[in-house]
Amino acid sequence: MFIKIGERINSSRKPVARALAAKDETFIKKEAAIQKDAGAQMLDINCAFNSKDEAFDIEWAIRTAQGETGLPVSIDSPNPEAIEAGLKIHKGKALVNSITLEKNKAEAILPIVKKYGAQVIILTMDESGMPSTAEERAGLAGRALELSKKHGIAPEDIYIDPLVRAISSEAGQGIEVIESVRLIKSRHGLKTICGLSNISFGLPERSTLNAVFLSMMLISGLSAAILDPTNKRIRASLKASAALLGRDEYCKDYIKSFREGLLV
Numbered sequence: 195m196f197i198k199i200g201e202r203i204n205s206s207r208k209p210v211a212r213a214l215a216a217k218d219e220t221f222i223k224k225e226a227a228i229q230k231d232a233g234a235q236m237l238d239i240n241c242a243f244n245s246k247d248e249a250f251d252i253e254w255a256i257r258t259a260q261g262e263t264g265l266p267v268s269i270d271s272p273n274p275e276a277i278e279a280g281l282k283i284h285k286g287k288a289l290v291n292s293i294t295l296e297k298n299k300a301e302a303i304l305p306i307v308k309k310y311g312a313q314v315i316i317l318t319m320d321e322s323g324m325p326s327t328a329e330e331r332a333g334l335a336g337r338a339l340e341l342s343k344k345h346g347i348a349p350e351d352i353y354i355d356p357l358v359r360a361i362s363s364e365a366g367q368g369i370e371v372i373e374s375v376r377l378i379k380s381r382h383g384l385k386t387i388c389g390l391s392n393i394s395f396g397l398p399e400r401s402t403l404n405a406v407f408l409s410m411m412l413i414s415g416l417s418a419a420i421l422d423p424t425n426k427r428i429r430a431s432l433k434a435s436a437a438l439l440g441r442d443e444y445c446k447d448y449i450k451s452f453r454e455g456l457l458v
C-alpha cells in the first residue's frame with residue numbers, strides 16, 4: 195500500500211514555526227488531526243528552522259501530535275541529538291528522516307535507528323554531493339543497502355529518497371527522478387520515498403505540479419511520499435492514479451470519493 199506522510203508540521207512554514215516557539219498545543223494538534231482525517235498514515239515533523247533547542251521542540255511536537263492522532267512520526271532532522279530525543283518518547287515504529295551516505299553522518303545515526311527498531315530514509319547523496327542521473331541514484335541506493343545491512347537494519351526498514359529538486363531550476367531532473375524510482379525498485383528491491391512539494395518550489399499553482407508529478411512517480415512504483423494530504427488536487431490525483439493503475443477494483447474507492455465530493 196502507498197504510504198502518505200503528512201508534510202504540514204514543518205518549521206519552514208511560518209505558522210508552524212510560531213506555534214513551535216509558543217508551544218501552541220492547539221495548533222499542532224489541529225495540524226495533526228486534519229492530516230489524519232485526510233488519510234495520512236504517518237506525520238512528518240520538522241522543527242529545525244529557527245529553533246533554540248531542536249531536541250526539546252521535536253520531543254514536544256511528537257508527543258503532542260501522537261497524543262492527538264496516535265500516528266507514527268517521520269522524525270525530520272539532520273541532528274542526532276534531536277533524532278534520539280524524538281525516538282525516546284515515540285510510540286510505535288518511527289521513521290528517521292534522514293541520513294545521507296556521508297560516512298560520519300551515517301555512522302552516527304544508524305546505530306540509533308537500530309537501537310530503537312525504527313525505519314530510516316536514506317538520501318541518495320554522499321561526500322561528492324547530489325546526483326543528477328537516474329543511474330547515479332540507483333548506484334547510491336545499492337550502497338545504502340550494503341550500509342544498512344552492515345548495521346543490522348532490514349531492507350524492509352529502509353526507504354531510498356532520490357532527492358526531488360525544483361523543476362524551475364533544472365528541467366531535466368523530473369524525468370531522472372521518475373526513472374530512478376523504477377531502477378531502485380527493480381535492481382535492489384528497495385522501497386522509495388520523496389518530498390513531493392520540492393518539485394514545485396518557486397512556481398505558481400504548486401499543487402497542480404505536485405499532483406501531476408505524484409501520478410508520474412506512482413507509475414514508477416513510488417512506495418511513500420511526504421505530501422499535503424489535505425490538498426484537493428493531491429487527493430484527487432491519488433484516487434485517480436489508484437484506479438488507473440489497477441489498485442482500486444471496479445473503481446469502488448474512486449466512486450465513493452466522488453460521492454463524498456473529494457474529487458473536485
Ligand code: THG
Pocket residue numbers: 201202204206207240270291292315355357358388389390391392400401404420422425
Ligand atoms: N525528502 C525527505 N524529507 C523532506 C523532504 C525531502 N522533508 C522536508 C521536505 N523535503 C518535505 N516537506 C515539505 C513541507 C512543506 C513544503 C515543502 C516540503 C512546502 N509547503 C508550502 C507552504 O506551506 O508554504 C505549500 C506547498 C504547496 O503549495 O503545495 O513548501 O525531499 N526525506
